[in-house]
Amino acid sequence: MNAAEIRSDLFKKIETMNLPQLKEFYGVLQNYFNSGDLHHEWASMTGQQKAKIERGIAQADAGRVKPVEEVTARLRKKY
Numbered sequence: 001m002n003a004a005e006i007r008s009d010l011f012k013k014i015e016t017m018n019l020p021q022l023k024e025f026y027g028v029l030q031n032y033f034n035s036g037d038l039h040h041e042w043a044s045m046t047g048q049q050k051a052k053i054e055r056g057i058a059q060a061d062a063g064r065v066k067p068v069e070e071v072t073a074r075l076r077k078k079y
Contacts, residue, residue, distance in 0.1 A: 017025060059065070
């Protein structure tokens with residue numbers, strides 16, 4: 001597909017979305033465009049920040065996660 005065909009296909013798909021789908025898609029696009037230069041962001045973090053992120057990813061990969069509802073409830077109670 002060339003650029004024009006891709007745009008046309010995207011426009012057609014967007015036109016058929018209901019509002020919740022459109023909002024979700026918009027959020028995905030916003031995240032994509034706002035991500036900008038993630039490499040620079042990672043490079044600017046301290047070693048401690050990187051280690052905490054990597055530890056969290058390892059925990060998630062190992063299945064050591066909690067439902068968002070549980071975490072949200074705990075934070076609301078605390079703060």
